[in-house]
Amino acid sequence: MKKQAIEKKDIKNYWENKSPQTWYSDKDQEKNSTSWFNELAYKRYNVYYEYLKEIAEFNYHKDEKVLEIGTGVGTDIVSYAKNGSIVSGIDLTENAIDITKKHLETFKLSYDKLLVADAENLPFEDNYFDLVYSFGVLHHTPNTEKGVQEVLRVLKPGGKFIIMLYSKGWKHYIKRLLIFGLLKGYLFKYGYEKTVNKTTEVQGNSPLTYVLKKKEIKKIFRDGEEVSIKKYRLGEFFDYAPYNTKKLPGFISKFFYFFGLERLIGENYIIKGFKRNPNKEKSKVKTSVWQVIWDEYKNYK
Numbered sequence: 001m002k003k004q005a006i007e008k009k010d011i012k013n014y015w016e017n018k019s020p021q022t023w024y025s026d027k028d029q030e031k032n033s034t035s036w037f038n039e040l041a042y043k044r045y046n047v048y049y050e051y052l053k054e055i056a057e058f059n060y061h062k063d064e065k066v067l068e069i070g071t072g073v074g075t076d077i078v079s080y081a082k083n084g085s086i087v088s089g090i091d092l093t094e095n096a097i098d099i100t101k102k103h104l105e106t107f108k109l110s111y112d113k114l115l116v117a118d119a120e121n122l123p124f125e126d127n128y129f130d131l132v133y134s135f136g137v138l139h140h141t142p143n144t145e146k147g148v149q150e151v152l153r154v155l156k157p158g159g160k161f162i163i164m165l166y167s168k169g170w171k172h173y174i175k176r177l178l179i180f181g182l183l184k185g186y187l188f189k190y191g192y193e194k195t196v197n198k199t200t201e202v203q204g205n206s207p208l209t210y211v212l213k214k215k216e217i218k219k220i221f222r223d224g225e226e227v228s229i230k231k232y233r234l235g236e237f238f239d240y241a242p243y244n245t246k247k248l249p250g251f252i253s254k255f256f257y258f259f260g261l262e263r264l265i266g267e268n269y270i271i272k273g274f275k276r277n278p279n280k281e282k283s284k285v286k287t288s289v290w291q292v293i294w295d296e297y298k299n300y301k
């Protein structure tokens, strides 16, 4: 992965004015109202990122210290808080932290710390959190690897991480490279990196977005334990707002899902794993699958 040298202030400026997820809302209703937050959550978990309900493990971290890196408008941190986690969150922008606070307060949920901070320099002590969660954030920071090292630093030994980073799904090739890159001439005008930056986000013109290969992800998570890397989300939507428009025909999506093609051409990598725990007793039992089958066979009555 070739690092891009973009200033943090440019990244901050971009996100300060572009609240993620707010494009989910197509109703004329008051921003930061209960019904607005409800609508954002409904669309996030039932339309655009259905798979999140399962992979984010919202209801499996009760009473645990959970940190979200890059809260955006706070829908996910609210879901952890609703399920009894002791939540903390950071985001590079004042705007995001402001909305996240309002979001938690609207639902009368408490939080530990909510801070404007940089994912590459987390303002938390070592070995503090049980779970660190981050969705669609660390590929927007110049040094993604440093961000991952910070995740591992603040996790307790044996603590878990759940991270989403962009993969090269089918839309990377069809939308970004073919339609924008070749047909609209972005690749000739801006080159590869800028073409990708400009076309990854719904709002367009991101100053920095890495789209990663599995090999690169394996490398940046090499210090984690039991790391799993899986592709999710077909990305049926070409245009998101107004709600539910310009979508792949249902029979095509069904075909893709039926044949499990989401794992092959999905556009999000979900990376799960743990921080190494040096005190964990290594299993002393050394055995093979064949040994287990043989033992079962011998003992079968």
Ligand SMILES: C[S@@+](CC[C@H](N)C(=O)[O-])C[C@H]1O[C@@H](n2cnc3c(N)ncnc32)[C@H](O)[C@@H]1O
Pocket: 011, 015, 016, 020, 021, 069, 070, 071, 072, 073, 090, 091, 092, 093, 096, 117, 118, 119, 120, 134, 135, 136, 137, 140, 141
């Ligand atoms: C695509 S949004 C995702 C927000 C939220 N996680 C979601 O899924 O809607 C990216 C977010 O990452 C934040 N961000 C980008 N770079 C960051 C950094 N270095 N440190 C902390 N937050 C960062 C942005 O301010 C923005 O809120």
